[in-house]
Amino acid sequence: MSNPFFMPKGVAIIGASQDAHKLGHGVLRNLIQYRYKGGIYPVNHKAYEILDHTCYPSVSEVPDPVDLAIIVVPAHAVADSLKECGERGIGHAVIVTGGFSETGDEGKKREEELLAIAREYNIRIVGPNCIGTIDTHTPVNTTFVVGMPEPGEIGFISHSGAMVAAIIDWASGSGIGFSRIVSLGNQIDINETDMIRSIAEDPNTKVITGYIEGVADGMQFMKQAKETAKEKPFLMLKGGKEESGAKAVASHTGALAGSTEAFKTAFRHSGIQEAETIEEMFEWARAMAWQPLPKGNRVAVLTNAGGPAILAVDALEKNELKMATLSEDTKSFLKKRLPKAASINNPVDVLAGSGPGTYTLALEALLSDDQVDAVVVIQAPQDWFLPVSLAEVVGEVAGSHDKTVITSIMGKASVEDALKILQKRRIPNVAFPERSASVLSAMIDRRNWLTHADTEIGSPRNIETDKADKAVQMQDWQSLLELYGVRFPEQHIASTPDEAVAQFKKIGSSVAIKLVSDDISHKSDVGGVILGVNSEDEVRSAWTRIEKAVKDHGGTMKGVVVQEMVDDAPEVITGFVRDDQFGPMVLFGSGGTDVELYKDVDMAIAPLSATAALDLIQRTRIHKKLTGWRQYPEGDIESVVDVLTALGQIAIDYPQIKELEINPLSVLAKGKGSVALDVRGAII
């Protein structure tokens, strides 16, 4: 499917200028200079010819074929130009001109006018107030920015024109090639979400990157992004942390689910990997475009010096990668081939005197070892062989295996030629060995996401809908959750000591016995509550004591409540909150009153499959405690997964519930389930 923003048949430049200082000149210059092969039609009624191209007085006179207009006339004249494009049958326009909604109300009105024209004539618009589009393979460059990135496999979508300009300039010195680039400007028509598919469907694009400051429609964004991320790596830098402001929240869950966390959650859900810095994003992108994803997290380091290898290992371990344990075969081969003093354990140190030949043998051995998923090849500068030779052999050996290889040929002045070879051979190089860790870690994250991107939500529970509807209406959260299978402490009323004993036996654990009385209100003050009752005798004795206490205070006793005592078990918080942009999100983490202090919580988009629920639980620190850490017995994580999926389903079934929170949920030992001790909620 041809997309005229990136593969136009002919381009009209409305506002093309003779004046080399004007944007309308820059756009024309770029189209010509960067060798766009279709028709280039400057439109300017004051000129006959610009840069050797015939100038047309009006777009109506531009010859066929033409399917894209770049509009660079002053703001007040844009509407007329757009209308003329419509009349001429041009269906796509990049509006470079600024001076619209970014400047205030008047500009906002102008945008509305443009949008009306676009709808009338069925024109798709990028901009206004943008830098334009680039496709390095077509090639076409509709921007006025000096420079053109090398053709490559990375697509880039940006809310900031300046970021596009900066990246074009930076890329040309960095060995990072691009496929398609788009600056979205004010997005009156096409927004970041619309653009995702245009980039993803491009066969030259292997990785999608983006700088965004927000999304137009959270749900739509997640849908498009997830579909895309299943096919190609999707990396994002998010600018601007929106303040949660004075938002009134009913629960910890609400307080913890700020906009930043919501974006992180939506990104993770969609398979978008969020980078911290521009460099990090493109370092990841390059590795993903060039190398296969590692099949596991066992990394071997091959080096000619100790210090740099130590830095790499430190960083790898910090990023939860594992140092591969080499097989005996590999070790005995290395022992035979490497210098006597070399280290044949991982990291493999071939020592300073070894050259490309030794590196070749060692790399081949490591890549052939089943215990190794990825290799980081480090070369500290030395004088007795050219780094280019190492680059060549690493490229060659890596190319005959299907494993991830990253190099760190260190230095700057002496290694430029080697970096060019690596680029040609598609081996990503990091300037310092410690940076290999972030790259490998991002690749493994992607592999992990892919393995459960398609997990089913699971068949929804059978709920007694009438009862649930009523519970929601009454805001009776306990009943609602019980209908969805969440357990609260078991309790029964007993009107005789025998009944109380029977209930105690039914519960089958330590119980509390609590007075039921119409005329005594502060039951514990009068001795009407007895905790930790553990035997039939104790039940009977409790009954007697309560009976006596009631008599002493001149009240009447209707009976007792026999209530399950919940063991001293780890307490978690869970709930859901409805984000303005991305809809309902389920939260999970360390519970209790200090939840906002430690913020050991994470979120996932509702509804949740059991796999997604388990993944959410595993992202928190409290998970360690639930797996039987230190003095704690192994907790019933399965029951927690049930509670999380139930909450996810409630969030979908009842959109009128704004927040719902269980805190604490007491997680009992494996096999014993989990018990909700308190719940609160709020209706929208």
Added chain:
Amino acid sequence: MSNPFFMPKGVAIIGASQDAHKLGHGVLRNLIQYRYKGGIYPVNHKAYEILDHTCYPSVSEVPDPVDLAIIVVPAHAVADSLKECGERGIGHAVIVTGGFSETGDEGKKREEELLAIAREYNIRIVGPNCIGTIDTHTPVNTTFVVGMPEPGEIGFISHSGAMVAAIIDWASGSGIGFSRIVSLGNQIDINETDMIRSIAEDPNTKVITGYIEGVADGMQFMKQAKETAKEKPFLMLKGGKEESGAKAVASHTGALAGSTEAFKTAFRHSGIQEAETIEEMFEWARAMAWQPLPKGNRVAVLTNAGGPAILAVDALEKNELKMATLSEDTKSFLKKRLPKAASINNPVDVLAGSGPGTYTLALEALLSDDQVDAVVVIQAPQDWFLPVSLAEVVGEVAGSHDKTVITSIMGKASVEDALKILQKRRIPNVAFPERSASVLSAMIDRRNWLTHADTEIGSPRNIETDKADKAVQMQDWQSLLELYGVRFPEQHIASTPDEAVAQFKKIGSSVAIKLVSDDISHKSDVGGVILGVNSEDEVRSAWTRIEKAVKDHGGTMKGVVVQEMVDDAPEVITGFVRDDQFGPMVLFGSGGTDVELYKDVDMAIAPLSATAALDLIQRTRIHKKLTGWRQYPEGDIESVVDVLTALGQIAIDYPQIKELEINPLSVLAKGKGSVALDVRGAII
């Protein structure tokens, strides 16, 4: 004080070689090529002349003055060469040759031999198995590595020779200049600690950096480092995370104080700032060498584009820097001078059309504003003026103020000339605006450290030494801590109801009344413990109930204990542990049983001044809770400071105590002190 390793009067190269592939040739070549001006004396009995320099058959024949020998002969011949140096009266030697302790026991023996010779002849040694030393100002380069960094203000000490080689190569392309560089090798004589002062005392060195993998003597290292850091910024990259292994620990404190944490604590104590990556270290170093430290953390951002400024602001705020609130004067000036659509609030956006003139006016206004401590100047690439012009004006304007200025002139291909100007004008540039945050944050950390680097320890408490000695001997930790002023719950014995009432009044808060009896052991089971007693009447009634309960069980009552009930208050953990390398360290953090799960703890070297104790408390998350966060009343932080300083003093006073831990320490509301609820300790 002249140091022959960096300012030799004459250098003998023992093992100088004709063969361009040998290290002994490289060393000679570097001395000559990098223009060492003293005598250069190759020693080789097989040659008459190498590289136009007269060759001497033996070091004994080398003419005066000569005070440094570079030894590059094979390992087995090093001892003889060193002895000859001794005979000749050369007091300093760099032993480049490898093949010593790094290869095993035989090599280790050779090292011992060398050290004996060195001691006999009073020779100081760098190495063996090292790359040597560089002073770019002398200039002298005793290494064989190709390349010489530009003269600059950064000193670098390294345990890894490869790191030195990599950095020499990298620096030459990065605009980072060095003063002195040393590769320490196997450190048989001079180690990292000895070398600190040699680097620090060099007037050309403004910042000391280092890559170390361990320290020879922790206490000595901290002493030298702290003295140095008070004078000059001291930055460090630590390689290798030593495993704490199967160390037996008696407490949470022991488990939490691993080797990595100990190094971090020792570094912080000494004023060493630990960088995460090589780039980060040198980015910090350059900024500290070139720019004044900011006086506060209020940052203004000056930009010509929105996106990059957003990334900078996000990163600054994440690093706990504050966006400066500009004064009205500044804003009205900017309003007058900047384009109409410009943003005059921080970040100040001069818009894409503005040139160096507008930047000049805006930067001058920001630097003149009392509300601003530092300015980050961002330029996204544009076509209508040269980045060099911006570099010039920023350098000029910044030079006339005493505030921190960092630029981010973005791009690569188009900005190389601008970067050279910035280098000349001593303005640090970061390739991407978000990286300014880590630099400014490190500078502010240094300023903060300097403000309390000299805080006094405070006069030691007057302790009844006899009693304390005895308490330690008995391992009676409660008594010991009480002698040092730590409070435990108050309790008194009463043998009549009247006495109990008197004790209750004395305690002045809610109390527990507990039976004292010789013949009843499970006191709470028989009703012998009554909690939450709040009035005189309740005390008397409690007495009566206990008396009755004792009678019912046929026991005897000697009286009761009236014990202070500690309010439900935030619980912290504190204690000290003795690190093998750095001695006693006081730990503080969130208390309770989950302390190892959240690891909200930090440490400081003992003894602690009150300021250092407060600083330690403020580094933890629980600090927020103690300052009156959410539902919590303001806690008695002063009393916690007292406990921490007491623990620090005990650690010094009783070196035989290995670990001592209070967990939990209940921090009551301000003015009410804090109470130790449990304590454990261990003797070495």
